[in-house]
Amino acid sequence: MLPKINKILYCTDLSKNAVFAFRYAVYLAQQTGASIHILSVIEHLPSDERLTLQSYIYNQSGSAEFLQQRLSQAQADLQQRLEDFWLTLPVEDQGLAQRIVSCDVIEGHPTQTILERAETLNCDMIVMGGHEKGWLQALLGSVAREVLRDSRIPTLIVPQPKESVPQR
Numbered sequence: 399m400l401p402k403i404n405k406i407l408y409c410t411d412l413s414k415n416a417v418f419a420f421r422y423a424v425y426l427a428q429q430t431g432a433s434i435h436i437l438s439v440i441e442h443l444p445s446d447e448r449l450t451l452q453s454y455i456y457n458q459s460g461s462a463e464f465l466q467q468r469l470s471q472a473q474a475d476l477q478q479r480l481e482d483f484w485l486t487l488p489v490e491d492q493g494l495a496q497r498i499v500s501c502d503v504i505e506g507h508p509t510q511t512i513l514e515r516a517e518t519l520n521c522d523m524i525v526m527g528g529h530e531k532g533w534l535q536a537l538l539g540s541v542a543r544e545v546l547r548d549s550r551i552p553t554l555i556v557p558q559p560k561e562s563v564p565q566r
Contacts, residue, residue, distance in 0.1 A: 403430040407516045409526040409545075410438050412475050417483055419527035419556035426525065426554075427497040435519050436480075436501040439508040440472050465505075472503045509544040516551060524553040 408423035410416040427434050443465070484495050500519075504511055516524055528542045542555045 401522065403432045403522045405519060405521040405523075406432050406434050407512070407519060407521040407524045408434055408436050409512050409524060410436065410476070410479075411527070411541075412438055412472060412479065413527070415558050416527050417479065418559050419525060420483060422554060422556050423525040424494050424497070426523070428491075428494055432497070432522070433499045434497050435499060435515070435521065436476070437512065437515050438472055438476050438503045439511045440468060440503060440505045441508060442505055469503050469505060476501060476503060508541040509548065512541070512545050513548055516549070521551060523551060524549055526553070526555060528555045528557045 403426065406423050406427055408420060410420065423434055426432065480495075480498075480501070484492050487494070502515075504515070512524065512526075515521075524545060526542055526545065528540070546553050546555055
């Protein structure tokens with residue numbers, strides 16, 4: 399018998415097709431009664447970009463404010479995408495929004511942050527989208543591949559659909 403799924407960590411990069419993977423997370427939550435934790439990880443700015451930022455923004459508070467705006471904008475984008483998603487569902491399914499218990503945007507290394515978050519929240523499954531990024535991806539590996547490799551809980555990687563998912 400398989401373990402019960404009580405908590406799902408849905409990870410998103412806020413791409414247009416991320417909604418496709420979110421549909422799977424919502425469906426699994428509906429079928430299992432699980433709650434959903436949403437996570438979007440914003441990568442740290444590379445050191446050369448931080449240096450450029452500090453060169454053009456002379457005071458430290460302006461630089462910190464800019465970095466905080468990156469996170470705030472990502473949080474606003476995530477909230478807007480969630481609102482748009484719920485509007486696409488039939489009225490009888492919109493109550494599934496109650497399954498979402500947290501929605502966070504965190505700056506960090508994506509793979510490490512996802513795995514740490516799954517452990518901290520004691521999640522039973524990770525759901526995230528996969529992307530095709532060409533030959534360079536084969537050399538470097540993707541966040542999805544790294545999470546799949548290092549995760550100690552079931553991880554569902556939802557492939558990108560052949561056609562883009564329509565947006566409202």
